[in-house]
Amino acid sequence: xxxxxxxxxxxxxxxxxxxxxxxxxxxxxxxxxxxxxxxxxxxxxxxxxxxxxxxxxxxxxxxxxxxxxxxxxxxxxxxxxxxxxxxxxxxxxxxxxxxxxxxxxxxxxxxxxxxxxxxxxxxxxxxxxxxxxxxxxxxxxxxxxxxxxxxxxxxxxxxxxxxxxxxxxxxxxxxxxxxxxx
Amino acid sequence: xxxxxxxxxxxxxxxxxxxxxxxxxxxxxxxxxxxxxxxxxxxxxxxxxxxxxxxxxxxxxxxxxxxxxxxxxxxxxxxxxxxxxxxxxxxxxxxxxxxxxxxxxxxxxxx
Amino acid sequence: xxxxxxxxxxxxxxxxxxxxxxxxxxxxxxxxxxxxxxxxxxxxxxxxxxxxxxxxxxxxxxxxxxxxxxxxxxxxxxxxxxxxxxxxxxxxxxxxxxxxxxxxxxxxxxxxxxxxxxxxxxxxxxxxxxxxxxxxxxxxxxxxxxxxxxxxxxxxxxxxxxxxxxxxxxxxxxxxxxxxxxxxxxxxxxxxxxxxxxxxxxxxxxxxxxxxxxxxxxxxxxxxxxxxxxxxxxxxxxxxxxxxxxxxxxxxxxxxxxxxxxxxxxxxxxxxxxxxxxxxxxxxxxxxxxxxxxxxxxxxxxxxxxxxxxxxxxxxxxxxxxxxxxxxxxxxxxxxxxxxxxxxxxxxxxxxxxxxxxxxxxxxxxxxxxxxxxxxxxxxxxxxxxxxxxxxxxxxxxxxxxxxxxxxxxxxxxxxxxxxxxxxxxxxxxxxxxxxxxxx
Numbered sequence: 001x002x003x004x005x006x007x008x009x010x011x012x013x014x015x016x017x018x019x020x021x022x023x024x025x026x027x028x029x030x031x032x033x034x035x036x037x038x039x040x041x042x043x044x045x046x047x048x049x050x051x052x053x054x055x056x057x058x059x060x061x062x063x064x065x066x067x068x069x070x071x072x073x074x075x076x077x078x079x080x081x082x083x084x085x086x087x088x089x090x091x092x093x094x095x096x097x098x099x100x101x102x103x104x105x106x107x108x109x110x111x112x113x114x115x116x117x118x119x120x121x122x123x124x125x126x127x128x129x130x131x132x133x134x135x136x137x138x139x140x141x142x143x144x145x146x147x148x149x150x151x152x153x154x155x156x157x158x159x160x161x162x163x164x165x166x167x168x169x170x171x172x173x174x175x176x177x178x179x180x181x182x
Numbered sequence: 183x184x185x186x187x188x189x190x191x192x193x194x195x196x197x198x199x200x201x202x203x204x205x206x207x208x209x210x211x212x213x214x215x216x217x218x219x220x221x222x223x224x225x226x227x228x229x230x231x232x233x234x235x236x237x238x239x240x241x242x243x244x245x246x247x248x249x250x251x252x253x254x255x256x257x258x259x260x261x262x263x264x265x266x267x268x269x270x271x272x273x274x275x276x277x278x279x280x281x282x283x284x285x286x287x288x289x290x291x292x293x
Numbered sequence: 294x295x296x297x298x299x300x301x302x303x304x305x306x307x308x309x310x311x312x313x314x315x316x317x318x319x320x321x322x323x324x325x326x327x328x329x330x331x332x333x334x335x336x337x338x339x340x341x342x343x344x345x346x347x348x349x350x351x352x353x354x355x356x357x358x359x360x361x362x363x364x365x366x367x368x369x370x371x372x373x374x375x376x377x378x379x380x381x382x383x384x385x386x387x388x389x390x391x392x393x394x395x396x397x398x399x400x401x402x403x404x405x406x407x408x409x410x411x412x413x414x415x416x417x418x419x420x421x422x423x424x425x426x427x428x429x430x431x432x433x434x435x436x437x438x439x440x441x442x443x444x445x446x447x448x449x450x451x452x453x454x455x456x457x458x459x460x461x462x463x464x465x466x467x468x469x470x471x472x473x474x475x476x477x478x479x480x481x482x483x484x485x486x487x488x489x490x491x492x493x494x495x496x497x498x499x500x501x502x503x504x505x506x507x508x509x510x511x512x513x514x515x516x517x518x519x520x521x522x523x524x525x526x527x528x529x530x531x532x533x534x535x536x537x538x539x540x541x542x543x544x545x546x547x548x549x550x551x552x553x554x555x556x557x558x559x560x561x562x563x564x565x566x567x568x569x570x571x572x573x574x575x576x577x578x579x580x581x582x583x584x585x586x587x588x589x590x591x592x593x594x595x596x597x598x599x600x601x602x603x604x605x606x607x608x609x610x611x612x613x614x615x616x617x618x619x620x621x622x623x624x625x626x627x628x629x630x631x632x633x634x635x636x637x638x639x640x641x642x643x644x645x646x647x648x649x650x651x652x653x654x655x656x657x658x659x660x661x662x663x664x665x666x667x668x669x670x671x672x673x674x675x676x677x678x679x680x681x682x683x684x685x686x687x688x689x690x691x692x693x694x695x696x697x698x699x700x701x702x703x704x705x706x707x708x709x710x711x712x713x714x715x716x717x718x719x720x721x722x723x724x725x726x727x728x729x730x731x732x733x
Contacts (some may be wrong), residue, residue, distance in 0.1 A: 013187045031208035032232030036216045057238045062252050064423035064671030074266045079437045081270045085277045103210030114199045143247045163260050177271030
């Protein structure tokens with residue numbers, strides 16, 4: 001074993017393939033389960049595995065945001081709605097619609113296109129070769145904040161304000177949609 | 183074998199593409215509106231994975247503060263939250279009228 | 294073999310947490326220590342809650358099982374493990390089985406970043422406080438699925454109420470936390486979300502954030518203290534699980550081992566949010582008055598306090614041993630209590646040894662502050678009447694949220710005093726003058 005050096009990544013292929021398997025299996029469970037609550041739980045597993053993948057990509061802030069917002073916020077909203085509308089009757093009906101074959105054919109076509117893109121190599125070089133990456137994890141939040149808020153380097157301040165306006169519109173929209181009497 | 187074990191950006195892109203395809207199949211084939219919405223969340227997640235993988239690739243070229251992909255991913259997550267809220271609001275309003283959650287039954291404007 | 298020993302020993306003189314140093318062996322050791330410590334803490338909390346609540350209600354609490362009821366938690370655990378495992382008819386078996394584990398996982402994973410000392414954490418994530426808030430919000434998922442999977446009215450209503458309450462008070466918690474994190478940006482190494490960084494910011498700014506910008510720190514702490522009680526579904530916000538209201542709410546249909554998992558998760562969550570409060574406002578592992586009473590004599594005096602505390606507990610045990618009834622049937626209990634007192638005394642004496650003292654000091658002060666919070670939780674339960682659910686939601690949204698927002702703005706303005714004047718007020722003034730000149 002090596003003596004302790006500056007944070008080398010540990011067992012990356014093992015964790016990547018483990019998390020990738022969890023995500024793909026979770027995705028398949030999401031689209032095939034009859035019971036919407038089972039789908040929701042599979043989606044939660046997928047989202048948490050995705051957060052772990054973000055950690056592997058040295059993006060801890062995005063991982064934290066994913067856990068808080070997606071797994072802890074959006075999925076709670078989904079589960080609330082699933083429980084408030086009684087969904088047992090829907091579980092007994094036919095699950096897949098009549099044009100499922102066309103849908104899968106279209107998706108396969110898209111998949112073929114993506115495979116063709118990813119396996120082209122120009123002059124024998126592989127797509128997106130990995131450069132010399134330095135492992136910087138301890139300043140990630142500060143760097144994202146610099147991109148968002150700093151006066152000199154902050155290019156996304158306007159987008160941030162628009163996003164908050166969008167959330168306000170979404171709140172008002174959701175309240176109006178779900179009210180009993182407008 | 184070496185290409186399989188050496189995790190590069192391409193691995194993450196292929197995984198993102200696979201999730202995207204699963205989400206597209208879910209949207210195109212399921213009848214239950216809630217599951218369609220969840221498949222849309224899968225699609226958005228696949229896109230986020232691509233963005234963050236590319237941000238890591240960009241960091242290798244342009245230095246440690248080239249985190250544009252991660253900022254974009256944060257905005258996508260925010261938008262997904264807004265869209266899920268409004269979509270589920272629409273679903274509740276629809277369910278109150280028709281007592282069903284099948285997409286096939288949304289046919290009031292059919293001739 | 295020698296490499297392995299070298300790997301293990303190479304961490305001992307490092308100044309980083311095992312996660313930051315990349316040392317797997319010590320990270321696993323720390324994980325096991327935290328797990329065992331947490332289990333002991335939950336068992337102790339069970340006993341303490343029953344005894345303290347009893348003494349507040351002028352009765353004695355469990356006295357029979359061990360000397361002064363000290364073995365009562367073990368008896369409870371044994372009973373729960375041996376109970377029949379009932380699954381309600383029509384319940385969704387997989388989800389019913391998984392739900393307690395989600396809550397327990399969420400409550401235990403939080404402790405990965407809790408800092409017991411400057412290097413005594415399992416890892417120091419860059420997003421420490423964000424991680425803690427996020428993972429503790431995953432417990433809501435477990436509660437909602439537990440209520441739904443029970444296929445019965447009371448659990449479903451209890452689960453929906455409980456999760457609505459937890460989600461509402463998470464917002465208030467988040468605002469209070471952001472206001473505290475903003476105060477870290479005034480220290481010289483910049484703002485940080487990492488738990489160890491927050492305590493070091495307090496150390497560097499020479500003030501606990503509780504007392505910073507008085508009264509803003511205290512109000513933020515107050516908002517968090519109220520929100521954390523609501524977040525963990527404890528009195529006076531325990532309507533979703535109160536027995537007189539909803540027959541135990543979302544864990545009505547759970548019996549035996551599964552119920553003990555919920556109970557374990559509730560106490561762990563209490564300790565977790567108390568750790569957040571201690572780290573953010575009460576200076577974490579710093580001893581009281583690190584700057585007003587500084588110097589090596591005061592350091593020595595304060596470092597003797599851990600040992601003195603355990604000796605004090607041992608003295609209480611011996612005093613109660615002397616007060617035990619002198620009847621042959623009480624012989625085992627008397628010997629047991631005396632033995633327990635002797636163990637506490639030995640631990641106290643061990644804590645006087647300088648080598649141990651130096652290492653344990655931080656952990657002791659952190660644990661003492663968290664123990665203070667645990668006492669506050671039990672005190673609230675014994676004192677306050679329960680909030681009705683609509684009153685609960687009203688407090689969360691109409692009182693705590695606006696106060697938190699106003700506090701955030703005030704903290705930001707006060708923290709940036711000089712820059713606010715130069716960068717906000719003056720340009721606004723000039724812009725206003727310019728506008729008026731253009732109009733007229």
